[in-house]
Amino acid sequence: xxxxxxxxxxxxxxxxxxxxxxxxxxxxxxxxxxxxxxxxxxxxxxxxxxxxxxxxxxxxxxxxxxxxxxxxxxxxxxxxxxxxxxxxxxxxxxxxxxxxxxxxxxxxxxxxxxxxxxxxxxxxxxxxxxxxxxxxxxxxxxxxxxxxxxxxxxxxxxxxxxxxxxxxxxxxxxxxxxxxxxxxxxxxxxxxxxxxxxxxxxxxxxxxxxxxxxxxxxxxxxxxxxxxxxxxxxxxxxxxxxxxxxxxxxxxxxxxxxxxxxxxxxxxxxxxxxxxxxxxxxxxxxxxxxxxxxxxxxxxxxxxxxxxxxxxxxxxxxxxxxxxxxxxxxxxxxxxxxxxxxxxxxxxxxxxxxxxxxxxxxxxxxxxxxxxxxxxxxxxxxxxxxxxxxxxxxxxxxxxxxxxxxxxxxxxxxxxxxxxxxxxxxxxxxxxxxxxxxxxxxxxxxxxxxxxxxxxxxxxxxxxxxxxxxxxxxxxxxxxxxxxxxxxxxxxxxxxxxxxxxxxxxxxxxxx
Amino acid sequence: xxxxxxxxxxxxxxxxxxxxxxxxxxxxxxxxxxxxxxxxxxxxxxxxxxxxxxxxxxxxxxxxxxxxxxxxxxxxxxxxxxxxxxxxxxxxxxxxxxxxxxxxxxxxxxxxxxxxxxxxxxxxxxxxxxxxxxxxxxxxxxxxxxxxxxxxxxxxxxxxxxxxxxxxxxxxxxxxxxxxxxxxxxxxxxxxxxxxxxxxxxxxxxxxxxxxxxxxxxxxxxxxxxxxxxxxxxxxxxxxxxxxxxxxxxxxxxxxxxxxxxxxxxxxxxxxxxxxxxxxxxxxxxxxxxxxxxxxxxxxxxxxxxxxxxxxxxxxxxxxxxxxxxxxxxxxxxxxxxxxxxxxxxxxxxxxxxxxxxxxxxxxxxxxxxxxxxxxxxxxxxxxxxxxxxxxxxxxxxxxxxxxxxxxxxxxxxxxxxxxxxxxxxxxxxxxxx
Numbered sequence: 001x002x003x004x005x006x007x008x009x010x011x012x013x014x015x016x017x018x019x020x021x022x023x024x025x026x027x028x029x030x031x032x033x034x035x036x037x038x039x040x041x042x043x044x045x046x047x048x049x050x051x052x053x054x055x056x057x058x059x060x061x062x063x064x065x066x067x068x069x070x071x072x073x074x075x076x077x078x079x080x081x082x083x084x085x086x087x088x089x090x091x092x093x094x095x096x097x098x099x100x101x102x103x104x105x106x107x108x109x110x111x112x113x114x115x116x117x118x119x120x121x122x123x124x125x126x127x128x129x130x131x132x133x134x135x136x137x138x139x140x141x142x143x144x145x146x147x148x149x150x151x152x153x154x155x156x157x158x159x160x161x162x163x164x165x166x167x168x169x170x171x172x173x174x175x176x177x178x179x180x181x182x183x184x185x186x187x188x189x190x191x192x193x194x195x196x197x198x199x200x201x202x203x204x205x206x207x208x209x210x211x212x213x214x215x216x217x218x219x220x221x222x223x224x225x226x227x228x229x230x231x232x233x234x235x236x237x238x239x240x241x242x243x244x245x246x247x248x249x250x251x252x253x254x255x256x257x258x259x260x261x262x263x264x265x266x267x268x269x270x271x272x273x274x275x276x277x278x279x280x281x282x283x284x285x286x287x288x289x290x291x292x293x294x295x296x297x298x299x300x301x302x303x304x305x306x307x308x309x310x311x312x313x314x315x316x317x318x319x320x321x322x323x324x325x326x327x328x329x330x331x332x333x334x335x336x337x338x339x340x341x342x343x344x345x346x347x348x349x350x351x352x353x354x355x356x357x358x359x360x361x362x363x364x365x366x367x368x369x370x371x372x373x374x375x376x377x378x379x380x381x382x383x384x385x386x387x388x389x390x391x392x393x394x395x396x397x398x399x400x401x402x403x404x405x406x407x408x409x410x411x412x413x414x415x416x417x418x419x420x421x422x423x424x425x426x427x428x429x430x431x432x433x434x435x436x437x438x439x440x441x442x443x444x445x446x447x448x449x450x451x452x453x454x455x456x457x458x459x460x461x462x463x464x465x466x467x468x469x470x471x472x473x474x475x476x477x478x479x480x481x482x483x484x485x486x487x488x489x490x491x492x493x494x495x496x497x498x499x500x501x502x503x504x505x506x507x508x509x510x511x512x
Numbered sequence: 513x514x515x516x517x518x519x520x521x522x523x524x525x526x527x528x529x530x531x532x533x534x535x536x537x538x539x540x541x542x543x544x545x546x547x548x549x550x551x552x553x554x555x556x557x558x559x560x561x562x563x564x565x566x567x568x569x570x571x572x573x574x575x576x577x578x579x580x581x582x583x584x585x586x587x588x589x590x591x592x593x594x595x596x597x598x599x600x601x602x603x604x605x606x607x608x609x610x611x612x613x614x615x616x617x618x619x620x621x622x623x624x625x626x627x628x629x630x631x632x633x634x635x636x637x638x639x640x641x642x643x644x645x646x647x648x649x650x651x652x653x654x655x656x657x658x659x660x661x662x663x664x665x666x667x668x669x670x671x672x673x674x675x676x677x678x679x680x681x682x683x684x685x686x687x688x689x690x691x692x693x694x695x696x697x698x699x700x701x702x703x704x705x706x707x708x709x710x711x712x713x714x715x716x717x718x719x720x721x722x723x724x725x726x727x728x729x730x731x732x733x734x735x736x737x738x739x740x741x742x743x744x745x746x747x748x749x750x751x752x753x754x755x756x757x758x759x760x761x762x763x764x765x766x767x768x769x770x771x772x773x774x775x776x777x778x779x780x781x782x783x784x785x786x787x788x789x790x791x792x793x794x795x796x797x798x799x800x801x802x803x804x805x806x807x808x809x810x811x812x813x814x815x816x817x818x819x820x821x822x823x824x825x826x827x828x829x830x831x832x833x834x835x836x837x838x839x840x841x842x843x844x845x846x847x848x849x850x851x852x853x854x855x856x857x858x859x860x861x862x863x864x865x866x867x868x869x870x871x872x873x874x875x876x877x878x879x880x881x882x883x884x885x886x887x888x889x890x891x892x893x894x895x896x897x898x899x900x901x902x903x904x905x906x907x908x909x910x911x912x913x914x915x916x917x918x919x920x921x922x923x924x925x926x927x928x929x930x931x932x933x934x935x936x937x938x939x940x941x942x943x944x945x946x
Binding site for chain 2: 061076322323400411412414466
């Protein structure tokens with residue numbers, strides 16, 4: 001053995017697969033140093049070492065370290081447990097929580113290289129995304145979330161003690177069904193603070209109860225006034241945040257039920273950015289674990305064995321099966337995101353003529369600046385629209401089909417060629433657009449003077465119908481509102497369908 | 513800045529409450545599955561959990577989303593041969609073909625079941641719940657083996673409450689003797705020399721030697737004093753070992769009428785009764801054998817499967833079963849070695865002239881030799897001669913004989929309550945070799 005080799009070997013942080021807390025700290029220190037070199041700005045990390053069983057618990061609580069009790073989490077847990085015990089599923093090696101400090105879990109069973117991968121991926125990749133991306137900055141408050149979760153759990157527990165588990169469960173079930181319609185899409189919510197919540201809660205209860213009394217006004221009015229009243233619309237404008245509207249206006253709810261709605265609404269709002277940045281978030285984290293660990297290898301901090309184990313795991317993560325594979329399950333966000341960030345770096349560093357034509361702004365520019373800019377200012381939809389390159393479309397062999405229910409065949413409308421790039425990019429971007437993916441349903445009006453029924457309007461997009469679950473969800477909505485619910489479907493200003501609860505009569509309005 | 517926290521020792525059952533909530537919500541499904549499993553399983557096979565399946569459409573959480581239809585665009589990876597303008601035939605049987613992305617995938621028709629595993633304890637709990645057992649009894653039934661502790665010598669490590677003072681002091685004493693023997697011998701010599709010198713009249717040298725001796729003696733005495741009175745080395749603890757309480761053998765006779773009037777429903781109620789008795793015996797005895805005797809006009813010893821699931825027609829002569837039971841007892845299960853339990857199930861039908869004969873057989877040959885004989889009549893109708901005959905036995909053998917009419921599984925327990933009450937009052941009959 002030559003002296004040089006010996007020296008190199010001494011540089012390795014570790015060579016075995018066993019991990020210890022000292023080693024974790026050493027790796028973290030090095031990864032942190034390298035991350036700083038790449039200007040990754042993160043919240044402090046709170047890295048928790050847990051067992052596989054605890055990982056299943058963490059899994060089941062859908063990314064919240066503390067959650068209120070609900071049967072659906074139990075269902076989630078049971079299926080995770082079963083899959084894991086049958087060996088059908090490895091446990092995800094990363095769960096990371098958008099909080100300050102940022103909580104990440106390491107599983108006891110993992111080897112040292114895997115732990116390093118998770119640290120790089122979660123504690124520096126996701127963490128910096130949570131801190132830097134505009135959606136998270138605008139919509140979530142990382143420092144307050146844990147306190148709020150504790151508040152929510154205690155509040156729900158108190159409600160269960162006072163009103164019974166079944167009563168609380170009914171409200172939660174109803175809220176969960178409407179969770180996707182419990183977010184403000186355009187209005188920035190106030191930051192949440194557990195302390196304030198607790199303080200104001202009582203106050204709010206009283207005021208709310210006064211406000212809903214408007215709906216109860218039954219004293220007969222003079223004729224003129226009534227005519228005026230009839231013209232008055234309520235709500236003044238259509239409301240997209242159904243849960244918010246119910247919390248503030250549902251006439252029959254008790255104060256604690258309003259508070260439960262509020263809690264679910266806050267959860268929905270908290271997860272809203274994550275639903276819009278899946279590709280970017282996973283791509284960013286994957287890009288950085290790849291880059292950070294490779295840098296460690298270049299610096300001689302880890303040996304070949306380490307990097308081989310890491311690469312084999314990494315390759316599995318970013319694998320994209322073709323559409324006709326039996327295990328195809330949609331586009332893999334890790335694969336798409338990772339390759340896009342890699343591709344942006346390539347365009348900056350080694351642009352081709354094609355890249356110069358398509359991306360004049362970034363071709364040849366500083367890659368790190370470009371990458372940070374992209375991470376901070378986009379969400380999946382706009383990110384793809386802005387940065388998906390022809391080369392990547394070719395690499396993925398993407399193609400877009402048009403499915404018209406009136407035709408017996410699918411039409412291939414665009415493939416990865418000169419003619420198709422723009423259409424393809426637009427279509428893929430739309431696929432990640434929540435406003436396209438989710439039905440557009442708004443609270444249209446409430447019959448203040450009549451039967452207090454609520455009418456919702458579903459504006460169809462491209463004639464796409466609602467799922468079979470809809471009547472079930474309407475029942476939940478009816479439970480919360482307390483009076484009749486009508487859901488009218490409009491296709492291009494023409495009413496095509498009306499669904500009512502509890503009447504449940506479906507009337508199809510034929511085209512003239 | 514990173515902190516590492518070791519959470520491995522924290523509780524791992526954070527999801528327990530949520531799991532319970534789920535089970536509570538789907539209690540009906542689970543109970544049904546458990547009930548089916550009970551009918552499927554052998555009486556002796558209650559020691560494991562069960563896989564429960566619930567149709568997905570029942571556990572599904574509804575959300576409003578898009579479904580297939582209208583005009584949709586979808587992007588896929590992995591194009592091989594398509595070019596723009598190609599048309600692909602839609603798969604038959606549904607628009608969309610189910611290959612849509614994420615948003616369509618959660619709307620499966622509910623063909624698949626949501627399945628999960630419940631543990632043995634939970635399984636038993638659901639059975640007991642059906643039987644409306646009070647908690648205390650439930651616990652007695654589902655508890656693990658009982659252990660007793662006994663002394664097994666002494667050990668050097670243990671808890672303070674097991675400290676053996678006498679042993680420890682004896683050790684300390686021995687150690688003190690061993691550690692100080694040499695010094696005490698030396699001390700004795702020095703003292704003698706000192707005394708001799710002291711007795712001699714004056715002399716300068718003597719004074720010097722005396723002082724020297726004095727300091728040596730003091731030194732030795734100090735060192736002797738330092739030998740600890742009680743050292744951790746001396747401590748001895750009583751050793752306790754746990755061992756399962758040995759109990760003796762039991763045999764359980766299951767007697768059942770299989771004549772045409774016994775329907776499968778009645779048999780299933782009977783089966784639950786047998787299960788309960790079996791679990792109870794299992795708790796108290798190491799070894800249990802089962803004997804199945806079925807009868808119509810003649811009795812036959814059969815396997816468990818045949819016992820519960822084969823059907824016969826014809827009349828009923830109950831005494832044939834009792835006779836056979838007695839023969840088997842004589843032949844294989846001597847009452848001096850075996851605790852004998854018997855459970856008889858019937859719908860009350862018997863050939864009229866036979867009932868007095870049954871009573872006679874029971875009182876003369878069987879009851880004197882068994883621990884317990886229970887008779888359950890599973891019928892909504894009026895009692896017949898057999899019931900009358902048996903009622904008289906209850907009066908003369910209140911300890912060994914119990915009978916009851918059962919209409920639903922919930923009625924099974926009272927029969928048992930009698931048994932438990934008896935056992936609590938006179939425990940020596942149970943768990944002890946006869």
